[in-house]
Amino acid sequence: MPQNKNYSLAKSKVPELLSRLIKKGDEVWGPLAGENGDNFLGRLSSEKDLAGEYVNGYLGAKRYVFPQNEEMFRYRNAKGGIELNQPGEMPRAVIWGLRSCDMSAVNYFDSFFGRGAKSGPDWKSGEPLPDPLYEARRNRAVFITIGCNVAGPKCFCVCTDSGPFLSQGYDIQLADLGDRYFAEVGSPRGEEFVNEFKDLFSPAGNGDQLARRALENQAEKTFQQPVSFFAKAMRRMDQGHLKPEFWQKVADYCIGCGGCIYVCPMCSCFDVDDKALGESEGMRYRSWDTCDFAGFTREVSGHNPRATRADRRKRWFYHKVSMDYLEKNPVIGCVGCGRCVIACPGEVDMPTVIRWMRKTGDQSPKS
Amino acid sequence: MNPNIYLPYVSEITDIKQETPDTRTYDVRIKKKDEAKLFVSRPGQFVECSVFGAGEAPFGLTTSPQEPGVMTFTVRACGRVTDALALLKAGDQIGIKGPLGNSFLDKIDSRGKDILVIGGGIGLPPLRSMIDHIFQHRKDYGEFTILYGARTPDLLVYKYELEKWSQRDDLKLLQTVDVGGPGWNGNVGVVTTLFPKLKLDIPNTVVYTCGPPIMIKFVIIELLKLGFPEKQIVSTLERYMKCGVGKCGHCCIGHKYVCTEGPVFDYTEIKGLAEEAF
Numbered sequence: 001m002p003q004n005k006n007y008s009l010a011k012s013k014v015p016e017l018l019s020r021l022i023k024k025g026d027e028v029w030g031p032l033a034g035e036n037g038d039n040f041l042g043r044l045s046s047e048k049d050l051a052g053e054y055v056n057g058y059l060g061a062k063r064y065v066f067p068q069n070e071e072m073f074r075y076r077n078a079k080g081g082i083e084l085n086q087p088g089e090m091p092r093a094v095i096w097g098l099r100s101c102d103m104s105a106v107n108y109f110d111s112f113f114g115r116g117a118k119s120g121p122d123w124k125s126g127e128p129l130p131d132p133l134y135e136a137r138r139n140r141a142v143f144i145t146i147g148c149n150v151a152g153p154k155c156f157c158v159c160t161d162s163g164p165f166l167s168q169g170y171d172i173q174l175a176d177l178g179d180r181y182f183a184e185v186g187s188p189r190g191e192e193f194v195n196e197f198k199d200l201f202s203p204a205g206n207g208d209q210l211a212r213r214a215l216e217n218q219a220e221k222t223f224q225q226p227v228s229f230f231a232k233a234m235r236r237m238d239q240g241h242l243k244p245e246f247w248q249k250v251a252d253y254c255i256g257c258g259g260c261i262y263v264c265p266m267c268s269c270f271d272v273d274d275k276a277l278g279e280s281e282g283m284r285y286r287s288w289d290t291c292d293f294a295g296f297t298r299e300v301s302g303h304n305p306r307a308t309r310a311d312r313r314k315r316w317f318y319h320k321v322s323m324d325y326l327e328k329n330p331v332i333g334c335v336g337c338g339r340c341v342i343a344c345p346g347e348v349d350m351p352t353v354i355r356w357m358r359k360t361g362d363q364s365p366k367s
Numbered sequence: 368m369n370p371n372i373y374l375p376y377v378s379e380i381t382d383i384k385q386e387t388p389d390t391r392t393y394d395v396r397i398k399k400k401d402e403a404k405l406f407v408s409r410p411g412q413f414v415e416c417s418v419f420g421a422g423e424a425p426f427g428l429t430t431s432p433q434e435p436g437v438m439t440f441t442v443r444a445c446g447r448v449t450d451a452l453a454l455l456k457a458g459d460q461i462g463i464k465g466p467l468g469n470s471f472l473d474k475i476d477s478r479g480k481d482i483l484v485i486g487g488g489i490g491l492p493p494l495r496s497m498i499d500h501i502f503q504h505r506k507d508y509g510e511f512t513i514l515y516g517a518r519t520p521d522l523l524v525y526k527y528e529l530e531k532w533s534q535r536d537d538l539k540l541l542q543t544v545d546v547g548g549p550g551w552n553g554n555v556g557v558v559t560t561l562f563p564k565l566k567l568d569i570p571n572t573v574v575y576t577c578g579p580p581i582m583i584k585f586v587i588i589e590l591l592k593l594g595f596p597e598k599q600i601v602s603t604l605e606r607y608m609k610c611g612v613g614k615c616g617h618c619c620i621g622h623k624y625v626c627t628e629g630p631v632f633d634y635t636e637i638k639g640l641a642e643e644a645f
Contacts (some may be wrong), residue, residue, distance in 0.1 A: 315642070
């Protein structure tokens, strides 16, 4: 495929585009306007639901690729014994207006849950297998992202290499040029999408690519959250500088609400449970879970390997920014979306703790 | 389309043995022939067992059957799924995902070496799959010793096997209980109190252990004191587990998934973990 095919899409055509998709039966997801100025990614029932100006909603693409509650299969006690039924096929989904950080998180999910998963389970085929629920959602989706012209007040994606614009990993990336979007195609699926709506997309104008590049340069100057210490923080963690007192301090500010984990676009731990749907049938489903809750690791005997909040806070940051996990995953566990900064009532969010980590090593070299 | 890793095989309980007042051993067979032939377990592996409506829970396999599609596990009723399982009878249907995890055989090759198995309480069942394997290939292994302890004599499982094992001349079996009782003439004390009774060729012995975390912790401390090489100390690790296939995140110890990278680890792996394993 030729690299980086570029198109132009007039903003005035967007309502028509979305409306045609919805009429066709596609699931269309995009930033929804909530109450009191809150935005979140959700399913649009009409093109009119789309939020106007926004940087990023409280919940990103995780709501689509990894829903808070998701059916895994249904069971039924039939005459011949137990019958199991898997969820059926779903229509195409178009994810509209996703920000670069959230797309980066989806690309990380690909490596963990789906395409190319390295540490996959192998009990059926002998080969690592993708998570079938994630894979199905991923494979039916077209991701149309939008670069950020101005960083949000809590954003720090420049420090995590996940924005404000992307160079790959999207199907189509839009850049806001005022009256029109400059649209870069990043995958065969993106190309197909443009071809399907040829009447709405036109070839990109001369100079639009330069204008998009200028936007990215400009956007990089608008970050207000200085967090460029990930590498140092990781060294501090791996070299054992972060003693129990450090994690106790983090825990002292943490109220254990799990908010950071729920809003984190890269957190993917889940609980599994059964739910009755009648006398002889029910479903197995999964739902978001968080390592911040004591019950996450508490065993039936009452023994809990992570009994204290300090243990659990350490766990979260270790999973996100340790060399051990970086060797397993292609990226660190943070895309700099800033949601934990907004969500945390105790102000012990990722950037704050990264700053503490960096300073801690300097102050206490004692081992 | 890929197989759904979360979808269990529908299976039937073929036999149940009562081990202790709250512990039973289940023989299980996968119903469909094409699914059954995919199920070939190795010692140390486990399954996720579904009692539909109650959920699923991981159980270590306790035998090394030569026939695919059949398995045995021993379960103490102590939680939601295990309580529901305790109400079932032979002929009832459950779901099985597996075999999951790695095997004792994936660690140091212990053929030609002496074997020391140390089990505590309900930790003997997973070890029994390895014991089974050793009996099946008895000539490949040297001296064979099993130490088994439980809190009280009532809580010793596999009494029928223990009886048979104690009569074998190619195996030395020593038992102990923390608190004795009527009819108990054996050793009283934790399992490490049996160590002085052994004559071990330490450089040539591989240890397999499984039991409550506190037992494993002290067993390893004692083994290291005796000078056992770290690679020759092989233990299972345990964590609260949900999916069993490396996705849900519950069973992580440091960056290791107990479900897919374990449950069997040697001490070189255990000591390198970012969190305490026991």
